[in-house]
Amino acid sequence: MRIATFNVNGIRTRLPNLLAWLERERPDVACLQELKAGDEAFPADALRELGYEALWRGQRSWNGVAILSRHGPPVPVRRELPGDPADDHSRYLEAAIEGLVVACLYLPNGNPQPGPKFDYKLAWFERLIRHAHGLCRSTHPVLVCGDFNVVPTDALDIYDPRSWRKDALLQPESRACWERLLAQGWTDALRSLNPDAKVFTFWDYFRQHWQRDAGMRIDHLLLNPVLAPCLQAAGVDRWVRGEAHASDHAPTWVELDLSRLPGGR
């Protein structure tokens, strides 16, 4: 089973790109972020024509997340991250698909920092760490994926950190949260299979960063200890970033062999 995460940066203008990717790569499950559209604008019919059932939580103008599945409709588990009833951002979805728990998240960007947006990012991260603790210890297989808006290291996860020193994605506080999350026992799929390689998932629209391969790794897929033995491969569909009118992110995926789960399937 192949599961991908893709920050589409606007599902309305990006629908042709999204459909082209789904048709060519045929992921079994796709987690989307930054729909930038209300619930009523979600293109459920176009996705169903390609064989995908969807669960979504939109929001006007910004945020918005969705989980697509071509193995029957995703069974909703949560539509929000616990811990702050006043938080109305559409940034989290959790669903069950064929016995697998899939969480799709869009962690706050946090710029500019310092400031209230950075505070919100760290508070959201704390809530995620709290909730992920239970997911990691679950006896069920769990995958948590999405746009984490964290560049884990200077050495491997960004083309050159110098001009990004003050950016929220590289701050020690952001990275400390990421490390605490991983320390629960999660496997960072892309990094575990590429321990020494620079692998990017995002290239901004400025200064020909895509053409120069000046990217960073901020889209991540985490496997809990039950699921980790199933990890077969991980990668980035870079061709999607090179298309006309592309999102600034590329789809990032894992290939899982679920027959390796305890009990087998």
Add this chain to the structure above:
DNA sequence: ATGGCCAGTTATACTGGA
């Protein structure tokens, strides 16, 4: 230190992104 490029908005300049 700044700004470069995008998408969306009840738009024709701004916010948010990262």
